Amino acid sequence: MIPSAFDYERATSVDDAVARLAAAGGAGKLIAGGHSLVPLMKLRLNEPGTLIDIARIPELAGVREVDGAIEIGAGTVHHAVATSDLLRARCPVVAETAATIGDPQVRNRGTLGGSIAHADPAADYPATLLALDAEVRIQGPRGARTVAARDFFQDLFTVDLAGDELITAVRFAPVRTAAYAKLYQRASRFAIVGVAAALDVAGGTVRSARLGLTGALSHAVRLTAVEEALAGRPADADSVAAEAARAGDGLSDLNADIHAGADYRRAMVGVFAQRALRAALARG
């Protein structure tokens, strides 16, 4: 519970943060809310030389509309996302996801950027960003780039982000008919299984569906088999749910730990896919 010694700097802007990261070489580490990083430091599983604090960079915080899309700054804390009027009106699934994270202390410090950079296999946001086909906006010494969420989450705690880069925002086209459903791990409140579903419904038919899954595998993934099965189906809750009941069947290498074994997780993927889909349709 006592971290090893480190230096601390506060960045004032995105460019300043990128410059400081570069200057620190491999020893630099960004800190935003600190709610993933500091526990690791206290356990001495992570011993950064220099912490570069990006929590107070104004341009990183906030939820805004840009060209019909919604953009959330990487430094926006979970509580701000959970209570955003814009999100609640246009894309409630994101606010709903944020509201399930941890407890009030965590939600008032932890940030969207920190969550997806860390990419805990049980983190909530990744499922929802996948279901929304969001893009992750990144700034680095080589300039700005954009990565689709489905390419961003690569493996256990592994994302498409270089050590000298910084996530600035995520951006997505808002979807009203989308919802997130989660089985809570009772100690940490992370997801044992979490499924986000986003539907494009027209004329009583599901034109397309996107489902993001977290908690079950080494990293968040899209449930493409379910998505394909749903396309073109009638948009009534029971037939949609029926398609999703076996959503876990095709998965391999499921996580297993003291909280839940692999078979149980597999079954829960189906249960929570159904719950997310029903709730999404109910928003239609």
Place this chain on the structure above:
Amino acid sequence: MSAAPVLPKLVGERVKRREDPRLVQGHGTYVDDVKIFGLRHAAFKRSDVAHGRIRSIDTGAAEAMDGVEAVFTGTQIAEFLDPMPIGTPFPSPEHRAVATDVVRYVGEPVAVVVAADRYTARDAADAIVVDYETRPAVVNPEVAMTGHPTVIHADFDNNLAVPLVPSGTGVSPDGKTVDDSVVDKAFADADVVVSQRMVNQRLAPTAMEPRGVVAHYERGKGTMTVWSSTQNPHILRTFVAKLNGMGEDEVRAIAPEVGGGFGAKINIYGEEYVVSALSKRLGLPLKWTEDRSEAFLATIHGRDIIGYVDIAATRAGKVLGLKLRLIADVGAYNMLLTAAIPTLTMLMANATYDIPAIRTTLTEVFTNKTPTDAYRGAGRPEATYFVERGMDMLARRLDMDPAELRRRNFIPADRFPYKTQMGAVYDSGDYAKALDRALGNAGWQELQRERDAARAEGRLVGLGLAMYVEVCGLGPSASLPTGGWEHSQVTVERDGRISATTGASPHGQGNETTFAQMLADQFGVPFEHVRIHHGDTGVVKQGIGTFGSRSQAVGGTALHLAGAKVREKMAKFAAALLEAHEEDLVFEDGRISVQGSPDTGKSFAEVAAYAYVPVPLPAGLSPGLSEEAFFEPANNTYPFGCHISMVEIDRDTGELALLRLVAVDDAGNLINPLIVEGQIHGGLAQGIGQAMIEEVRYGGDGQPLTGSFMDYAIPRAADLPRFELDATVTPTPVNPLGAKGVGEAGTLGSTPCIVSAAVDALSGFGVTHVDMMLRPEKLWQIIHGGQA
């Protein structure tokens, strides 16, 4: 006419805790807040293997670090510190505060660093390199009992800490002769026998404030002050003095604010001995603060008992006999009270029932896990769980209402004092009354209809009920090696304010409030004029401490008796001043006056002032108003109650939701019902936590799997329903207050009643018992046909 306000009588009132404003505003002083000029910091290097021999320890890198003053290995410490004392009469293996040779659980200290600051101390501990020759570890007590794959302590064959001890019907008091005939006959005569192996799983006490100790040996004076987050500073003083070769007059122990103990801070820990010994040796003030990761490994765990339960009964539901075979996993060592805790499970096997034949046996087993000791309820929740789950199974087998089965077996209210088969003498009780009240408050029959209606819709709703009786107010000295009394001194100061001390050192019980209520009433003075001092052996002359729900029943009585002595003396001073008879005087509204003529009186402060400047000094009186009392009860108290719960299990996920919890608790007379309810709320939360979400887990290699709050769940407010509380009042004859004690009660009934409700909800799947905790996956497997 005097204009003095009429003071309310406070005993029995819902007075808000006067401790809370300072605590919730961050103004409390805890051990870690203690700062002394020149303070150094200690950090412990702990074993990361569950079982192994220390081949070598390299402290070179640590010693070379800037700011490190000293590093001691276990072998070096053993040169000046004796093995840890044990507070029970059971044979115990030698236990060094810092391991010298073999480590036996993950978290056992192997070296200690003293440094200028906490960070350096921690860095240096990390820099110590220990080379272990690892040995096989054993974590399952029923495997450990075979002596394979390892023997943890050389002199304890088959890892038996306590080889089979019988108790109950037909066992002589010394345990040497055992006559099974009565118990055998009960089982032979029975129409039905229910049998079940049950596990009462291991829990981590997780007080909000971890442990901590500051020791300050002052060379010039040859005295030591020890601040520690402890439940019993006087016992701490005794043991710290003993291990440091000092007199009790030379050691002062202080428990400042203590942020929860739950029994885990009764034990005197190795860190307390080491930090005090190093302070003395180095002549420096020294601090150690446990961090949360350490707390999960190095603070004692609770429970961890397997019970094999057999209940024999007639078809009509009369219980003829009970067998309870207990196997307690005590972890790697005996701590202060470890070996005694499971004996309390045996002691309470009679529960609330008139069971004529009982055989209990107890075996205690060493494993490569953190040692166990007292945790809230300490042995009694385990007994309650085994018997009440067994009764529930019997009711189910007989197809009888679980309430009706209880009623048919209760010890009748007119049979108290009641001597049990286990040798306990229950002081007073009216179990049917508590049951009826709970059934009424819950609307039992209506609930049963609701449950049946929900089931008809396919919902998995269940009801559970449990009775409990516990042993509290510990207890005569014959039952406690520390002494079973409590002490108090009450002083009316010169200005008429009242200072009182209590040896029952609180850590959340609210004694500063309840004890002030009592004295305010006893002396007829404002509550604000009474202050209760505790937790400092320099201020509180004597004491035992707070555990076993004893502070009100034993500590409160000592206070009451001391107060009565002072009042008697003060009445004599007042009688002299007023030229009245002392027996005619009343203490009311801040005045002492003649009964029936309130104008003939003096203010309380005037009489106090006279007692300190007694001119003239009344014949036969000495100056001053300060008296002390020791109180030793003749017996324990036996509070009881009934808890009822309603649960619903999610068919798809196996998640269990607690819909209702109705509790009726009888703790005898209540000084402050608000504080009593607070104690019950906390106890219920921990009992519910055990049923639903709490469990310390180890891998087969002895590595802990629940080393942080990310994996060890404790209940949050949102996990709990609104508690529906009520009380019946059956005073105890054991003390003049009629108060029994309530600190642990909540943990007793809640746990079995929730498990029974879950079994009820799952009864359609052929289930008769489910072990705790009620993990969703486990329940889901039952529902979906897998293995439980």
